[in-house]
Amino acid sequence: xxxxxxxxxxxxxxxxxxxxxxxxxxxxxxxxxxxxxxxxxxxxxxxxxxxxxxxxxxxxxxxxxxxxxxxxxxxxxxxxxxxxxxxxxxxxxxxxxxxxxxxxxxxxxxxxxxxxxxxxxxxxxxxxxxxxxxxxxxxxxxxxxxxxxxxxxxxxxxxxxxxxxxxxxxxxxxxxxxxxxxxxxxxxxxxxxxxxxxxxxxxxxxxxxxxxxxxxxxxxxxxxxxxxxxxxxxxxxxx
Amino acid sequence: xxxxxxxxxxxxxxxxxxxxxxxxxxxxxxxxxxxxxxxxxxxxxxxxxxxxxxxxxxxxxxxxxxxxxxxxxxxxxxxxxxxxxxxxxxxxxxxxxxxxxxxxxxxxxxxxxxxxxxxxxxxxxxxxxxxxxxxxxxxxxxxxxxxxxxxxxxxxxxxxxxxxxxxxxxxxxxxxxxxxxxxxxxxxxxxxxxxxxxxxxxxxxxxxxxxxxxxxxxxxxxxxxxxxxxxxxxxxxxxxxxxxxxxxxxxxxxxxxxxxxxxxxxxxxxxxxxxxx
Numbered sequence: 001x002x003x004x005x006x007x008x009x010x011x012x013x014x015x016x017x018x019x020x021x022x023x024x025x026x027x028x029x030x031x032x033x034x035x036x037x038x039x040x041x042x043x044x045x046x047x048x049x050x051x052x053x054x055x056x057x058x059x060x061x062x063x064x065x066x067x068x069x070x071x072x073x074x075x076x077x078x079x080x081x082x083x084x085x086x087x088x089x090x091x092x093x094x095x096x097x098x099x100x101x102x103x104x105x106x107x108x109x110x111x112x113x114x115x116x117x118x119x120x121x122x123x124x125x126x127x128x129x130x131x132x133x134x135x136x137x138x139x140x141x142x143x144x145x146x147x148x149x150x151x152x153x154x155x156x157x158x159x160x161x162x163x164x165x166x167x168x169x170x171x172x173x174x175x176x177x178x179x180x181x182x183x184x185x186x187x188x189x190x191x192x193x194x195x196x197x198x199x200x201x202x203x204x205x206x207x208x209x210x211x212x213x214x215x216x217x218x219x220x221x222x223x224x225x226x227x228x229x230x231x232x233x234x235x236x237x238x239x
Numbered sequence: 240x241x242x243x244x245x246x247x248x249x250x251x252x253x254x255x256x257x258x259x260x261x262x263x264x265x266x267x268x269x270x271x272x273x274x275x276x277x278x279x280x281x282x283x284x285x286x287x288x289x290x291x292x293x294x295x296x297x298x299x300x301x302x303x304x305x306x307x308x309x310x311x312x313x314x315x316x317x318x319x320x321x322x323x324x325x326x327x328x329x330x331x332x333x334x335x336x337x338x339x340x341x342x343x344x345x346x347x348x349x350x351x352x353x354x355x356x357x358x359x360x361x362x363x364x365x366x367x368x369x370x371x372x373x374x375x376x377x378x379x380x381x382x383x384x385x386x387x388x389x390x391x392x393x394x395x396x397x398x399x400x401x402x403x404x405x406x407x408x409x410x411x412x413x414x415x416x417x418x419x420x421x422x423x424x425x426x427x428x429x430x431x432x433x434x435x436x437x438x439x440x441x442x443x444x445x446x447x448x449x450x451x452x453x454x455x456x457x458x459x460x461x462x463x464x465x466x467x468x469x470x471x472x473x474x475x476x477x478x479x480x481x482x483x484x485x486x487x488x489x490x491x492x493x494x495x496x497x498x499x500x501x502x503x504x505x506x507x508x509x510x511x512x513x514x515x516x
Contacts (some may be wrong), residue, residue, distance in 0.1 A: 038449075178329070187423065194425060
């Protein structure tokens with residue numbers, strides 16, 4: 001057999017694979033932006049204990065957090081159109097492209113994970129602060145916007161960062177339903193060139209870089225939102 | 240002022256995302272309407288079975304299935320084919336779910352599949368499968384010899400069906416089936432040579448292909464014994480869709496008669512595998 005790994009093939013693959021990063025990124029971006037909105041919505045519903053919706057989302061979040069991503073992907077890709085087409089007489093089963101189902105799956109999944117992160121971040125702020133805000137005449141929204149939100153962002157940031165790293169890795173599953181992302185491209189290159197290891201190694205490197213970049217970004221965000229807390233802790237330690 | 244700008248930017252961002260995704264859908268539906276009179280057929284095929292269905296250097300669908308279907312499409316002015324690729328195990332599931340109208344992935348006829356799907360009547364490739372083992376093994380020549388040994392197969396394939404049938408008839412000495420989905424040729428060869436699996440089931444031409452690609456001049460794998468099954472491959476349709484099946488069969492018949500099918504086979508697979516081996 002040929003050598004399992006050759007640098008020449010490795011470098012040949014790079015220009016063929018890099019364009020497919022856009023698929024991976026578009027999934028991550030859609031899932032992050034819409035997922036944050038969904039996450040906030042679910043967190044608020046759970047905070048306010050809105051009947052029916054509250055119970056519904058509790059089941060929803062536990063389902064999304066407790067089942068494998070691949071199962072969710074299959075359920076959305078094959079199952080969702082059955083319900084929607086049946087209920088609304090549409091034909092999304094055939095008219096929507098595969099990648100839209102991938103977006104939907106990742107948005108729904110991120111929404112569930114982020115809602116749990118936001119929920120715990122909000123509850124980490126003592127309720128006394130809300131009471132204090134309300135007692136000086138701020139409305140509920142103003143209290144949230146001016147007192148709770150700035151503090152909860154700081155709490156939610158680290159888990160959000162690690163969630164984002166996970167999101168990128170999970171996105172590599174979409175090839176199974178036929179969306180060619182960077183992982184899928186690695187596989188197809190493997191089929192054409194008969195050598196797949198180089199492509200896998202490149203995918204691994206790409207994911208390491210993405211994860212490092214996200215960690216770096218969140219490290220700086222964290223520092224920026226620290227409002228001098230770290231320094232105070234340092235002074236206390238020195239004392 | 241800064242706040243207003245911020246809000247505007249935010250709204251614009253959300254709107255643009257929404258519009259692009261909606262535009263994606265809208266484009267699709269208008270395409271469907273434009274071809275009124277011409278029925279759109281979604282063909283489901285695989286993405287990692289070279290040279291039958293795979294994505295080429297540029298990431299576009301290529302291979303025998305695609306070329307045959309393209310020729311079929313040219314003969315059928317009432318139909319317009321559109322291609323959708325996925326993992327092998329998901330092609331027939333997509334047919335179940337109504338996402339595709341025609342499944343093309345070197346599907347051999349078997350009873351289990353026939354119960355669920357409509358097979359085309361015109362075969363477009365022969366498919367004679369053998370037990371395949373590493374070159375240096377001489378202890379295996381039949382399915383009986385595989386009892387207690389490990390055979391590589393993938394979910395939903397005809398090889399799996401054959402192995403499972405064998406096991407249900409020989410419950411006391413079954414073959415250990417290792418289900419490997421979404422694997423690559425390289426994994427198959429390496430696994431067999433390293434002894435991860437004792438055997439697999441494949442066609443002579445696939446083994447020749449593997450030897451050529453990974454043998455480095457010599458033969459690393461060989462087929463042994465009599466054929467496990469001699470069958471042909473057919474396009475697979477939804478049970479209800481006899482109209483499309485008849486149309487495609489008609490076109491295939493024409494392609495066989497005018498020699499075009501054999502031409503495609505020689506051109507892409509490297510031999511005429513359309514009639515017999």
